[in-house]
Amino acid sequence: MKHYVYPTISEQKTMKKSIKVLIVVLLLINGLGAIFGGLNLIIHPDGSSMQMSLDWLEPSPFRNYLIPGILLLAFNGIFSLFVLIRLFLKHKHNEILVIAQGLILTFWIAIQMIMLKAVVGIQIFYAAVGLLLILFGWLLHRFTNKQQG
Numbered sequence: 001m002k003h004y005v006y007p008t009i010s011e012q013k014t015m016k017k018s019i020k021v022l023i024v025v026l027l028l029i030n031g032l033g034a035i036f037g038g039l040n041l042i043i044h045p046d047g048s049s050m051q052m053s054l055d056w057l058e059p060s061p062f063r064n065y066l067i068p069g070i071l072l073l074a075f076n077g078i079f080s081l082f083v084l085i086r087l088f089l090k091h092k093h094n095e096i097l098v099i100a101q102g103l104i105l106t107f108w109i110a111i112q113m114i115m116l117k118a119v120v121g122i123q124i125f126y127a128a129v130g131l132l133l134i135l136f137g138w139l140l141h142r143f144t145n146k147q148q149g
Contacts, residue, residue: 016143023098023136024084026129030105031080033126034072041069060115075104095141102133 007015040049045066047054054064062068083097109127113119 012143016140019136019140019143020087023133023140024087026133026136027080027084027087027098027101030101030126030129030133031077031084034076034080035078038069038071038073038077041065041072045069056116056118059117072108076101076108079104095137095144098137098140099134102130102135102137105130105133 037050041047041052043049045064047056047065052065057063057065080101083094083101086094086097106127109123109130113123
């Protein structure tokens with residue numbers, strides 16, 4: 001019978017720090033990408049600045065990219081940066097916000113794929129970012145609770 005050796009407190013702190021670094025990178029990728037994309041879609045709701053055709057919106061309820069741009073900016077851009085700032089300020093329960101951002105991003109991509117009836121590489125990339133945020137948020141939660149308890 002194998003016995004599992006739990007990481008020491010020092011090893012747990014190192015893992016927690018590594019997870020936080022990965023979360024920061026993922027939040028920056030999502031946040032900055034969403035701010036760039038959201039602002040572009042708000043300024044150019046015809047999608048021309050990002051080589052996006054209005055025809056892509058035919059299966060959706062939208063006639064241009066203005067509302068999707070506003071939603072992208074708010075929920076994936078601004079919220080990601082909000083979570084990032086809270087991480088740097090070391091507020092409590094940030095792991096829940098990281099998980100929430102991962103869920104928001106994952107659902108955003110899933111809804112996009114369903115509404116547009118298409119899957120492109122960038123959607124797969126951002127779906128992976130969302131799933132990793134969920135995973136790392138959960139791991140951060142576990143390490144935070146183990147160190148407190």
